[in-house]
Amino acid sequence: MFDLTLTQRSLLAAGFVVAVGLVAFPAEDPAVTRGRELFDRTFTKAEGLGTPEMNADTCRGCHSDPVLGGAGALELNVTRFGFDNMGVGPFQELPGGQGLSKLRPPHYAWREEAAATADCFEQRQTPSLLGDGLVDAIPESAIVANEDPNDLNADGVRGVARRLTINGITEIGRFGWKAQIPRLADFVRDAMFGELGITTPDDGRGFAPTTDGDTVADPELGATATADVHAFMASLPAPVRAGSTDPLVALGQQIFGEVGCTKCHVPALQGASGPVPLYSNLLLHNVMPAGYRGMAEPGAGVGFFRTPPLWGISHTAPYMHDGRAETLLAAIQAHDGEAAGVRAAFQARPEADRDALLRFLGDL
Numbered sequence: 001m002f003d004l005t006l007t008q009r010s011l012l013a014a015g016f017v018v019a020v021g022l023v024a025f026p027a028e029d030p031a032v033t034r035g036r037e038l039f040d041r042t043f044t045k046a047e048g049l050g051t052p053e054m055n056a057d058t059c060r061g062c063h064s065d066p067v068l069g070g071a072g073a074l075e076l077n078v079t080r081f082g083f084d085n086m087g088v089g090p091f092q093e094l095p096g097g098q099g100l101s102k103l104r105p106p107h108y109a110w111r112e113e114a115a116a117t118a119d120c121f122e123q124r125q126t127p128s129l130l131g132d133g134l135v136d137a138i139p140e141s142a143i144v145a146n147e148d149p150n151d152l153n154a155d156g157v158r159g160v161a162r163r164l165t166i167n168g169i170t171e172i173g174r175f176g177w178k179a180q181i182p183r184l185a186d187f188v189r190d191a192m193f194g195e196l197g198i199t200t201p202d203d204g205r206g207f208a209p210t211t212d213g214d215t216v217a218d219p220e221l222g223a224t225a226t227a228d229v230h231a232f233m234a235s236l237p238a239p240v241r242a243g244s245t246d247p248l249v250a251l252g253q254q255i256f257g258e259v260g261c262t263k264c265h266v267p268a269l270q271g272a273s274g275p276v277p278l279y280s281n282l283l284l285h286n287v288m289p290a291g292y293r294g295m296a297e298p299g300a301g302v303g304f305f306r307t308p309p310l311w312g313i314s315h316t317a318p319y320m321h322d323g324r325a326e327t328l329l330a331a332i333q334a335h336d337g338e339a340a341g342v343r344a345a346f347q348a349r350p351e352a353d354r355d356a357l358l359r360f361l362g363d364l
């Protein structure tokens, strides 16, 4: 095998053509090429950008670490808000929804009123999209198979799938920090509208308004272009494991299982064509400390987040939904709630074991 540098591997992972010796790479699907250009493009107001609100003028602005389509730094976090009566609850969504846009703050009187009423905020970090096409193709049955809502095995870890009703049919959510979106194609429309203020064609599934009241004709992004952005995202290969042969990495992998990380960060789920090594069960768990205040949605209460995939994790710091953990060790220490027992088991291990586990995570 060729000894590729990390950058070369990442570029390969992102679908860039890299000349390595005499290896020929297959020609790329033109839809993927067009979709990458759209993902990388800075949109203009004349194209419909930013009405009514927006967080950025390009997808690349947030998803670029370590490659286009990757994760984003802390300062790119987006904010959600709501009202929970100073922590007494129940959580209530304010008029206009949870999203507090960055570049154009709420500018309607009723949004300003909502913002003034808000007493509860939650930051959201930009996740990496690498491998999301494989995640999209995991059958729902493989996700629900790991559910344990009543904790029948009495290990303190439950895990429930996010259920959404779309046109009267229940679907399993798998994308976003609260698994709020079922399909990758749905996220194109959600992100185009929510992040850039750009409308997309009505596909009858919701997830984004189809008109936005500016002077640019809707849909602002046509059907082909919308499909192209999806094609690009679906083409992003999973992060490539470093593949270190250091015995400490193998030991760390064993300890990862022994202390119970794999109860939630399941090494692989069965995908459309073989196992998908994402290190997640895609289920919701509450790993927040008692008294945590944050957003609730139907089917995903306060403090419940989807187990994030850990593939490529060493390249996507900071960690957790709000980016509050700067290092992998801090991320582990930030687990509480359903993961309190597993965290304690990790902490009870000798330092050499804990270091080995971190080396394993660094290899993913």
Ligand code: HEC
Pocket: 055, 056, 057, 058, 059, 060, 061, 062, 063, 072, 076, 077, 078, 124, 125, 126, 127, 128, 129, 132, 174, 175, 176, 177, 178, 184, 187, 188, 191, 192, 195, 196, 229, 233
């Ligand atoms: C301002 C920063 C920002 C911009 C710009 C942005 N995103 Fe995101 N993206 C995020 C954040 C934050 C999340 C997590 C949202 C959540 O779950 O609350 C996310 C999540 C996603 C996900 C789900 C990933 C997963 O595996 O769960 C997809 C897909 C996505 N974005 C696509 C896009 C596309 C397409 C664009 C351009 C139209 C875009 N994003 C622009 C910040 C951004």
Ligand code: HEC
Pocket: 157, 158, 177, 256, 259, 260, 261, 262, 263, 264, 265, 284, 285, 286, 287, 305, 306, 307, 308, 309, 310, 313, 318, 319, 320, 321, 322, 328, 331, 332, 335, 338, 339, 342, 343, 346
């Ligand atoms: C009960 C289920 C559960 C267990 C057990 C668990 N995790 Fe997690 N893990 C989660 C959830 C849920 C999050 C996301 C929390 C958040 O965003 O605030 C998370 C987040 C993480 C992150 C940050 C990921 C990112 O993209 O920011 C890392 C790293 C991590 N876990 C590693 C571990 C390790 C190592 C163990 C074992 C010591 C472990 N986890 C045990 C559910 C679990």
